[in-house]
Amino acid sequence: MISRFFVLAAALNLSTAVLAQSSNTGHSAHQPASAAVVAPVSKPTTEGEVRRVDKVQGKVTLRHGRIENLDMAPMTMVFTVTDSALLEKLNPGDKIRFSAEKRNGVLTVTIIELSP
16 A cells, blocks of 8 residues: 555655656646757758769669668668659769668668769
8 A cells, every 4th residue: 555655655746847848848747848849951961973864754873882871881882862853963873972762671872962
């Protein structure tokens, strides 16, 4: 009986502390503090060279360095792109920086920038 009392008292203390903290941060108890956090913008992370551009299929063949977020070794391979407009100014031989991720099981380039 006494142990139930202590558990109940501890739970009450914890909920009071949470409510007090949410009041101090300006967030209501129903709105998590993380709601105000903005996700960082993706940046190109890998160097590469354009080997082939297929605007019709929305694909690009890249010779690339290590892609850290995909744990992928340097190689030459075909990627799809999120938007075929990314391919408009690309030509074989262009040096680029790009970001890629796996979307629905398909390796996809999300950002491409020509290197200076």
